[in-house]
Every structure is written in structure tokens, then in C-alpha cells.
Amino acid sequence: MTSLRRGVRYAVLLLITAVFVTPVVWMLLTSLKTYADAQQDPPSWLPNPFSTYGYDAIINNTANPVLRWFVNSMLAATLHTLLVLVTASMAAYALARLRFHGRRLSFALIVGTLFLPPTSLIIPNFVIAERLDWIDTLTVVVVPGAASAFGVFFLRQFFLSIPRELEEAAVLDGANHWQVFTRVLLPLSKPALATLAVLSFLTNWNDFLWPVYVLFSPERLTLPAGLGLLQGAYVTDYPVIMAGAMLASVPVLILFVLAQRHVIQGVSRSGLKG
């Protein structure tokens, strides 16, 4: 009875897994086909022959500099992540550990914006970015997103869960706030910082709407914004389009495999525990 039930359970789980994974596998397989092979009906699962046609097309492409987009995305996501880590952790320290006038108000304002759909700020943010002369630069896809309240909120909750005793010992030894923050609190917060780093990187790497509308020059695009162009240029030449999609997927899939625990924990914390 129990072994039968266990068998059914695994069969169901494997079936569901197939639904989630097959499309991604199909993307990989198609990216390794030739144009003619991808047009076949009925389709062949495995590429015949295995071909680098799709990847060649995006690598030697002056109209759609896909590799440049990849580098732009990598730079933007990395700088964005660093900016979030530095600014959010400092602000979270002040909100969790220091007493000052306006603490309640600033925390309430910051948390309040968590409820605001970010898309509702796109028009004013565009006008602000334009005044700063940031449109069509790397800065515009790095900086504005770091105003998100999530990082501050997330780290503040984590700092509050750390017992104060260790910091108090450091204070007795004559450490100032900056030393307490950098030498005691941050080292104790490595798991939370890693989680925030991974989530920030993913968010920025995958961001689509904002880059599509604030970047114009072909050599300035990020990968997601560029993929839209690739779809327009190659229409049904699916090996090329899927090769582009693979380039945008591989880094985040690797990151997910390596940091799965952090991603899952970050998401489940965002639910109830903050």
C-alpha cells in the first residue's frame, strides 16, 4: 500500500517536472539545430546534425551585437547588486540599531512603497532620468532600481534577529558604529547578504520593461531588451532566437543551481517573515 502510494507520488512529481523542464530543454535543443532541421514536421527531438548555426549567427552579428548586450547585462547586474548591498545594508543598520529622529517615519515611508506597483512610477522616473541625462546609458539600468524598498526591509528584519551581545562586546572594546557595522554585523549577516545579492542580480538581469523603453542605441542594450529585437529580425529562424535566449538563461540557471538555497529562502522570507 505505502510503496504503491509512493510510486504514484513519484510518477505525479516526475510528470509535473516534465511540464516545467521540457520547454527549457526544447530551447537548448533548438539552439543546436540548423534552420532546416528546426522547420521539420514532425519535429526531431535531437538536433540532426548538431550545429552551431544559431550561435554563429548571434556571435558574428553587427546589426544585433548580442555579445555586447551580454557584457552590458553582466556589468549592469553586477553594479546594481553592489549598489543595493552597500546602500541597503547601511540603511538597514540605522533602522535596526540606531535611535534618531524620523526613524519611524522613514521606515513607514520605505515600507509603504512596497505596496506600490513599480510600473506606476515609470513615467515620472523616465522624466527624472531624462533630466539627469541618463537615458540610453548604463547608469539608467543600474541606479533607479536600487531605490526598491525590498533590500532595506529584508536586511532590517535580519539584523533585528541577531542578538546584540556581540555588538555590545565590540562597543565595550571601543569600537564605533562603523566598526560594529563592518566588523561584527556584516560578517554575521553573510547568508542574508548572499540571498539579497542573488535576488538583486536576478531581478536586474531579467528586467525587461524599463530597459526596452530607456535604451535605444544597439550597442547600449541589455540582453533582455535586445532579445526583443532579435525576435523582430529573425522571425521564424528559431535556432538563432533560441541561441539568444540561451545566452540570457545560462548565467541565471547556473546562479540558481549554485545558490538555490539562497533564492528559495529569499522568496519564502519575502512571504511572511519579511
Add this chain to the structure above:
Amino acid sequence: MADVIEVGAARGDAPPPAGGRLRRRGATERGHRATPYLFLAPYLVLFGVFGLAPILFGVWISLHQWDLQLPNRPFIGLGNYRDLFSSDSAIYGDWWSSVRATAIFTVLSVPLLVVVPLGLALLLNRSFPGRTFFRAAFFAPYVLGVAVIGLLWRFLLDANLGLVNRLLGAVGLPSDTPWVTDVPWAWVSLVGVTVWWTCGFNAVIYLAGLQDIPAELYEAARVDGANGWDRFRHVTLPGLRPVLLFVLTTTILASANVFGQAFLITQGAPGEQTRTVVWRIVDEGLRDYDAGRAAAMSVLFALMLAVVSIVNFRLFRYRED
């Protein structure tokens, strides 16, 4: 989410125990009065410019005839809002068609995105070999961006070359369904893809909630002779109530803000029937340069969502009594 804030605020505002207070005073005396503000400053600059200012600035823009390409931006009061509500204005039809599209998508996708992930979470909510693997597999599509899944599903749902129609044909079902070019199929596609893409995310949130339900409650129910369904209704569901409210609220917001799927998969087709509110707003403001009108749409849309969220909270509060 209300719970999040209440918990956070309670922790932040509660007077610390006497000992802690004394010691903390001592610590603060060591730092300069400006120290807290220096810690806050870098984030507050970002938050002020790109988080707080745009809220007020957006309302301000919406009260002007604000063409991004013209230097003159005359104040027109509620003119932009009037246009959205008067059926003889040029934007009226487009605007309400996008509201309709967004409403259809939200009403169809939210129930699935609340229920399907709960099922997945229940399947994973006990320890067995391979559990971490399955959880990761269910979550994996979510780490791919909307650009990737949009391109991928545009291909899979291609009427002629797509895998979906070919698999359907292989088992003897109709193999010429216009998944991305005609209704109702376009809605099925957009909703289906979104469920595939994001249900792992909600499942992970449910899983965390399920693990917070004390095992003793299930034991007690079992002792009382409750069967599996009874335990689900009387232990699991009540225990999950705050999580359900959170998932429901965030999912409604996420669905109402749908953009990339429609932009890449159906590309608005047929006609402009799957062109959503967010898409209409950015096109109006950033393609046609009418930032005033687009800002008015944003404000109106944010108000609509606020009403939905409040109703949502009310309903759940009442059920609790």
C-alpha cells in the same frame, strides 16, 4: 502583507527592555549625533529621487499637457483624466480596451495562480528523497526572465512550427490552433504561460507557510479521527490564512501589471485585444511622448489597484470573524 508591517512596526516601536535601553544609550553616546543619518544617506538619496519623488511628480505631470518633445507644458487641471472618461476623446477606446484586457487576464490567471501552487506545495510538504530536486525544478522557470520565456513560448505556440500544436497533432487532437493570434486562444496562452512561469514562486511561499503550521495540530486532528480532507479544511487552510492573503494580494498586483508576456507572445493580437494597461501607459508616454496622459493613466490605474487590494483585505477579515 499587513501582518508583515504589523510585526515589523511592533518590533521597531516597542520600548526595549530596561537593560537594553540603558546599554544602547551608552552606545549611542559614543557615536556622533549625525551618525544615523550618515548611514541612511546613500539609500535615502536613491529612495528620495526614484522612489518617493516620482509618486508626487507623477501626479504633477498628470495635471499638465506634458509632451516630452515640447518645451511648453501648460497646466490643464484634470483634463487628462476627463479624456480617459469621455467617450468622444481619442484615447477613450484604447484606454478602456486595455483595462478590459488586463481585467480578463487578471480574473483568469489569479485563481489558477493561487490554487495550482497550493497543490504543488502540498505535494512537497513532507520530507522524502528528491524533495529539494523537485522543488528546484518547479521553481526553475521563474529564474528565467520574461524576455526568455516570452521568446520561448512564442516559438512553442507557433501555429505551424510550434511544439504544442505538433504534440497535439501527434495524439490526434486538432493541430492548427491559432494560440497567439486569435481569441480565446490568446488568453489561454497568456494565462497558461504565466502559470507555468510563476507558480513555482507562489509554491515556495506556501511551503514556508505550511512548515509554520505546528505538527501537533495535525496529530490532534488525527486523534479526533479527522480524515485527510478534514485536516486540510480545518488545520491547513486556517493555518495558511495569512499566507493565502499575501499570495492573493501580490498575485493580483503582479497579474494586473502584466506586460512582457503580451508584448512578446501575442504582441497584442488579435488586433489590440491583448494590449494591457501597463503596455498602453508606456506606449502613450514613451513612444507617443504624451507623458501627461500616460501619468494620468498610471494614477488612475494605481487607484483601481488600491481599491481591489482594500476590498480583498476586507473580504478576508470578515471571513475570519
